[in-house]
Amino acid sequence: MPATPRTLTLPAPAKLNRMLHIVGRRQDGYHELQTLFQIIDLCDSLSFTLRQDGVIQLTTPMDGVAHDDNLMVRAAKLLQQHSGTPLGASITIDKHLPMGGGLGGGSSNAATVLVGLNQLWQLGYSPTTLAALGLTLGADVPVFVRGHSAWAEGVGEQLTQATLDTPWFVVIHPGVSVSTPAIFQDPELTRDSLPITMARALQGGVVEWRNDCEAIVRKRYPPIAEALDWLAQYAPSRLTGTGACLFAAFDSQKSAQIVAERANQRWQAWVARGLNTSPLQDALGC
Ligand SMILES: C[C@@](CO)(OP(=O)(O)O)[C@H](O)COP(=O)(O)OP(=O)(O)OC[C@H]1O[C@@H](n2ccc(N)nc2=O)[C@H](O)[C@@H]1O
Numbered sequence: 001m002p003a004t005p006r007t008l009t010l011p012a013p014a015k016l017n018r019m020l021h022i023v024g025r026r027q028d029g030y031h032e033l034q035t036l037f038q039i040i041d042l043c044d045s046l047s048f049t050l051r052q053d054g055v056i057q058l059t060t061p062m063d064g065v066a067h068d069d070n071l072m073v074r075a076a077k078l079l080q081q082h083s084g085t086p087l088g089a090s091i092t093i094d095k096h097l098p099m100g101g102g103l104g105g106g107s108s109n110a111a112t113v114l115v116g117l118n119q120l121w122q123l124g125y126s127p128t129t130l131a132a133l134g135l136t137l138g139a140d141v142p143v144f145v146r147g148h149s150a151w152a153e154g155v156g157e158q159l160t161q162a163t164l165d166t167p168w169f170v171v172i173h174p175g176v177s178v179s180t181p182a183i184f185q186d187p188e189l190t191r192d193s194l195p196i197t198m199a200r201a202l203q204g205g206v207v208e209w210r211n212d213c214e215a216i217v218r219k220r221y222p223p224i225a226e227a228l229d230w231l232a233q234y235a236p237s238r239l240t241g242t243g244a245c246l247f248a249a250f251d252s253q254k255s256a257q258i259v260a261e262r263a264n265q266r267w268q269a270w271v272a273r274g275l276n277t278s279p280l281q282d283a284l285g286c
């Protein structure tokens with residue numbers, strides 16, 4: 001039998017919401033969405049070292065997030081409690097994704113912890129079990145556990161695998177942070193988009209592909225409106241999630257790079273490839 005690995009290094013990729021429609025509001029205040037999630041090759045990198053003493057320790061603190069509130073620590077403890085394993089782990093992160101930027105970095109970190117520790121602790125849980133556990137941490141965790149571009153409904157947890165085009169994206173963070181709860185509480189938010197089918201969404205292309213949060217985000221955060229308008233000179237620009245990041249698709253890496261290099265120095269700009277399968281699942285060979 002092969003020896004149990006004692007360390008594991010795995011990526012935690014970002015996502016874009018290629019479109020996001022708000023089709024209703026539940027009794028508990030949460031919004032019903034229809035969205036196309038696409039995983040991109042912009043990643044954080046997480047390393048796990050097995051511990052026999054049962055301790056969960058994040059060894060790279062993150063500014064503004066207390067140790068025990070960190071989604072990585074919460075995910076590890078959740079899996080530990082659920083499984084009853086006596087094992088622990090030290091976790092380090094090389095963080096590249098902006099926090100609270102609509103790229104799903106925190107959720108992706110949590111998913112990589114669930115998938116990575118499932119392997120390191122040899123628990124043998126299925127993706128379905130891990131996705132259900134992940135959902136208790138955040139609506140965007142399941143898509144990263146499944147590791148495939150997807151059509152999502154409900155609050156984002158009802159996933160159907162989808163295959164999207166894989167352009168090169170320019171992704172911009174305009175340097176302001178958006179409060180997700182404030183956007184969802186905004187009285188002017190459009191909440192009555194007509195539900196569409198996944199087939200229609202995939203056929204509709206750019207015509208149907210809008211983000212219903214964008215009008216409010218533009219109004220409340222002028223620097224985001226400025227960045228969306230700037231990027232739209234080159235290709236249709238759109239917000240991801242509730243922002244603050246926005247993106248546009250290009251045919252080649254070169255054309256995306258030319259645009260990214262022209263971006264305002266006050267913004268962060270990346271060039272990233274759209275994917276259909278996650279680098280996390282690629283790394284694990286599943
Ligand atoms: C809307 C998305 C699309 O990807 O935006 P981003 O977070 O990526 O920007 C996500 O599903 C967000 O999910 P997540 O980031 O987990 O949201 P949470 O922290 O759970 O929600 C923060 C708050 O936003 C509101 N909220 C969130 C999601 C939702 N479908 N309806 C809501 O009304 C709730 O008031 C909630 O308390």
Ligand SMILES: Nc1ncnc2c1ncn2[C@@H]1O[C@H](COP(=O)(O)OP(=O)(O)O)[C@@H](O)[C@H]1O
Pocket residue numbers: 064065069070071072098099100101102103104105106107108109110241243
């Ligand atoms: N490991 C983590 N990485 C990023 N954010 C985290 C993490 N753990 C907790 N958080 C909290 O979760 C919030 C949302 O994070 P993130 O997923 O990056 O944003 P978004 O949901 O907008 O894409 C952050 O503002 C931060 O307070």
